[in-house]
Amino acid sequence: MIRERKPCVVLTFSTTTAAMSMEKRCGEHKIPGRLIPVPREITAGCGLAWKMPEEDYEKYKDEVESLNITVEQKVWLKL
């Protein structure tokens, strides 16, 4: 049974290194979210994407920006 879908923001990267850097820096800054396989709706370089519930993204978006990690795409999805 597939889980209930909720609005979220998905950030994609061009390399695994960038994705791992995202996870580490978010952990250090206590920014919620986790790495997921890139959803099929998105074409991305790296197979890993950073997923955040939409309300968390709205709350933390300035901090996410300030991490200075090159994000390939930022996509709003129901996942």
Place this chain on the structure above:
Amino acid sequence: MIYFDNAATTMHKPETVIHAVAQALNSLGNAGRGAHEASLDASRNIYGVRERIADFFHGEDPSRIAFTSNSTESLNTAVKGILKPGDHVVTTVLEHNSVLRPLYEMEEKRVEVTILPCDEYGMVYPEDFTRAIRPNTKAFICTHGSNLTGNVLDVQSIGAAARERGILSVVDASQTAGVFDIDVQKMNIDILCFTGHKGLLGPQGTGGMYVRAGVNVRPLKSGGSGIKTFEKKHPSQMPTALEAGTLNGHGLAGLGAAVDYLNRQGLSFIRAKEQALMKKFYLGVRDIPGVKVYGDFRTMDRCAIVTLNIRDYDSGEVGDALYMDYGIATRTGAHCAPLMHQALGTTEQGAVRFSFSHFNTEEEIQRGIEAVRELAE
């Protein structure tokens, strides 16, 4: 066994390195190939090692570090990835075959190669590089420390001379990484090639290269990358560009633990200990009648290597006697540095290389000196 073959590989590894490899073997999935915990753990682990290596060599950021299986792979990637037909490259007689053989291959592809000779001490100087520059000079490729004599070259000045003229500086740090401070930015290094299993105290099969941002290296291999699956061409983003195929995650876990160990000990402590052992050995053997020591000992700020011959004895025979009669492990014969052997006049005899680690003791050095003295009698 008294192990004096640390320039070949450091046999004594910190316990934490062994533990990290064992732990990785019990838990890691394939890095960058999935979003489940086993794969993510492998990715996290490798990313952590990438960060630590980038910090260790003062690279701009972790993405500039690509992992390879050893210096040979890094050097092949550098040589074949930056040179094109019509380019000119300057290198030295001190180089290992892992530099020379890729260059000889490139010579067949119309790359011009200048190999700088050394002086009577086995040294090459920055001005030798400057004098060899041609309008089409693309790179200076040189070793930081000779694997045969232990002499250390002034790669910072060589790099400065290169940078001033838009020439790339490629450095082989096989013998120095983990012992000498290497700051790629301060030392004007564009590509640094290193191995994990010597001074860095990690497992064999680990190594890598730093590539300065803006320097484009064509990959030696292409294949699986975990990214951009549907593109026909291997991705060009660093570090993926130079890392086709599954990385040695288990080995890299050990390399990460080794870097932590080195940072805890401090390179200046490790270097001082090794150099003190080398100095004691050198002073103990240099005046023994019949012993000839090679290389530049005007300074002791050099790799902890003492290479010698006894009379006209075959170096292999001396090494065999050292091991069978005294339990001392050394490297003998030719040391993959053919031009340096030619320069030293040891192509027939080879040479016996004693190379030390900070894990060696003064008592071991004393036994080494006595063994050389007895064999020379």
